Amino acid sequence: MNTQKIVIVGGVAGGASCAARSRRLSEEAEIIMIERGPFVSFANCGLPYFVGEVIKEEEDLLVASPEIFRDRFNIDVRIQSEVTKIDREKKLVTIRNMSTGKTYEESYDSLVLSPGAAPLRPPLKGIDHPSVFTVRNIPDIRSIKEMTGNGQAKSAVVVGGGFIGLEMAENLHAVGISVSVIEMAEHVMPVLDREMATMVNEHLDSMHVDLYLGSAVQSFENGPDNKPVVNLASGEKIPTDIVIMAIGVRPETSLAKAAGLDLGPRGGIAVDGFMRTNAPHVFAVGDAVEVDGFVMGGKRLIPLAGPANRQGRLVADVILGKEEPKPFRGTQGTAVCGVLGMTVACTGETEKSLGMLAKEGKGIEYEKVYSHPFSNATYYPGAQQMSFKLIFAKEDGRILGAQAVGLKGVEKRIDVVAMAIQMGGTVFDLEEAELCYAPQYGSAKDPVNMAGMIAANVLRGLSKIVHWNQLPDFKGMLIDVRDPEEYATGYAEGAINMPLETLRQNLDKLPKDQEIWAYCYVSQRAYFAERILTQNGFNAKTVSGGILSYWAADADA
């Protein structure tokens, strides 16, 4: 019997998972879960949807109550209680009861920190305006709902175009509020590479969400009727009814820092593969810790619920399990976001993250392919085209990451690639994947297969590809192999129209002394053209992703 006394700081995701798993491993352990807020185990990922009235009742956001933890798990839950100090030597924490203001001490055999991450609130002038909110917990969202739920707020400014920013934009929009999004980067969803995110920009635009890209907030001021005005660095002023700050989160490390726990290079709590901090018997999990990037290593801050839950379970296994568990395998950063009907998903590395690693001397030679497959068989009504980007190692085809954006069937493909990455898969594995196919669900060559096939063709030397960003400097001949009617709708600068069907008859008009780059709409026909040309002695290449990727990349340039 393991009769440890375990104190867990933080009662959401990682902390709650650790508490429940600990009890399943030991009936005898004393388990105390301390939570600063009024609720434990609430659905923080659901908060924006309460504003959008998709989730109607506040109580629907409560996944498990303190009573369930007590009755089902025999866990001593103390809400509205803050751990203010850790005494590592004596193995004691100091707890402040936030209702009574009283403090007391509690000893521990094992201490698990799951404090989460707090929304950034930079010290901008006027940020304390009562209508400037952040989104972290139920009291936050309750305050926002008080302004949005009764028609009081007609307009909103969301500062930050990442996951939470866009989820808030979606939900504010859903209740008829006119929404502006301010984003410092040149595109929303800064976690994506630019040319993938431009589709999201355009979608928001089409849904009448006002985008301020490459824009920084300088200050807030109080306008007429005590409503906030957002001042941009550009000098522009945006009067509004409510402001949501969603520019990111920072790990909650004050308690850890005060206790002398090591932080990592990204500012999160440093832990080993068993989520152990540098202090004996002190663990940390969730959004507050730095984890290893699964694909390429390197410390990362990846605030996601799934990994937090698994880390919580792992710590319970370390403390109470019969055998030592396998260490945490790192995080891939698999994520999805719904944006007004559009789905954005990604897993693994992006060109951005690979670029940052390269700067740190941890680069890898990679290639990428773009594709624009449909969610399902095009002959079945409702099929939707998505944009897909696959990044892989040049040396061996190992999958490094994938991004996808579209209206339907998007996160399914990223999930499959996520599993392939987890297993060390290559593009050749994607090529051969055997996935569910019926016309309403997919295609006999699934988008995952297609991306794998394109990449495999490149690695096998069957296709040479270039990318949208190389076109401006290209000195050879650029051919657009679409039909004339398609060409007439717009084409890449300098491109000559030479429809695929006529190519074999026109080979004598093409130069052998310079490169020929071919593209079409998505570059399937361009690949066919490249094959015809190459076999006829031309030096041909395909523009990956075709005019669609070119346009997408160019959209904001």
Next chain:
Amino acid sequence: MNTQKIVIVGGVAGGASCAARSRRLSEEAEIIMIERGPFVSFANCGLPYFVGEVIKEEEDLLVASPEIFRDRFNIDVRIQSEVTKIDREKKLVTIRNMSTGKTYEESYDSLVLSPGAAPLRPPLKGIDHPSVFTVRNIPDIRSIKEMTGNGQAKSAVVVGGGFIGLEMAENLHAVGISVSVIEMAEHVMPVLDREMATMVNEHLDSMHVDLYLGSAVQSFENGPDNKPVVNLASGEKIPTDIVIMAIGVRPETSLAKAAGLDLGPRGGIAVDGFMRTNAPHVFAVGDAVEVDGFVMGGKRLIPLAGPANRQGRLVADVILGKEEPKPFRGTQGTAVCGVLGMTVACTGETEKSLGMLAKEGKGIEYEKVYSHPFSNATYYPGAQQMSFKLIFAKEDGRILGAQAVGLKGVEKRIDVVAMAIQMGGTVFDLEEAELCYAPQYGSAKDPVNMAGMIAANVLRGLSKIVHWNQLPDFKGMLIDVRDPEEYATGYAEGAINMPLETLRQNLDKLPKDQEIWAYCYVSQRAYFAERILTQNGFNAKTVSGGILSYWAADADA
């Protein structure tokens, strides 16, 4: 330059893929594609949806025309032409032009057979009734549509409750036709294990599709107004307007057999890993061939479009590629079927297929777990519960197969498991999978994670499980750990109600000298109960999948 002359017999899926890939590999090859029907590369998987008027126009079923093959790929397509003979010695085929009736010979360097599989039409009395149809090609579906598209048919009998049978049932139902399904097995979807398919039975029932399970058709007769009457072996007569025979397919092997090609143990054309038949320079692909089961080996007939396409590509690579490709990796049998709003999907082995392998001396010690996860976070509206079954090797946790049935998010999970199986993954890998999570898409612990966690708990000895089929013979104490209100709605025979929350207070009422089996609705609470009991010295086990699996399994028993 490879100037081979390649003759391809069959212009759909495998044949068409082989033709296009061949051209991409060689501009010089002579490629002739012979197709018996009037169309090449048509959407055979879409045929049922034309009857349902989901796909409105017949031309939408044509994926690529002979003209596209000619203009884009420089392929000589000959439709309505049948290869009647193969002369292996002289490397000649005899072709009959079905329009003119004339025959002629064509030589080949490589011959690729992609004849497909034909719907079974057993020699039952009256099967030649003009209103008894099968579904294989556009002329078939055109004939059916002539009766269903104008209100002429008010009722239909579908013989066979597999993929095509249920897709036809869905589409006949969609146009207001009263549908009966006759299935020889005790449940529809015979590819699934029984307890997984019962949910489909119930769903069809709720949609007013009449099911005749465990029923065989004995004969057809001509009834009043020349309408068919279906005579069951039971003596029952079902008068109807139209009959669809969908009891399965058999590989088209007559041409191959006549040419002395080897067939395999299941009656399909025998091929090696490079799709080579025993005749030099003669290849075969698609529904007509036997392939290796990927998970457990053994020859299988698996008529699926995805593998057919990949086989077609592979043959082109073998014939024309610069390097020898990797052999075909076998087929997992990943499949999906939409059934009146429900999705049924599977990958890998089932208990049925493992049972057949065991009979052949190729068995494996396996375990299974049932779960009933929701498609996405339950606090997000529209979440739907599915049934999930995961089968894995007892020795090392290697995933052997998975089946899932539900209204939403079903095939996505099977796709992820399919990728894990392809990579040789274990239940421990599923436990650690990092998948897309936002509340409208999934759960922080995705159904894939949950199944992996349950299985991993079993393999690590943290949970001992039993199954629904063991309950009738159980002599120990069976406890239902749900709340009294749930228990009152129905419980397993002999079960005593002992809510999880009260269990710790009632331990003294439980016996130490016999096994205690616990269940709840889906057996999550039962697992908690098992942990409490085990740690208190009881001999406890969890009934996997809870009362839901028990009910599902029992439904038709």
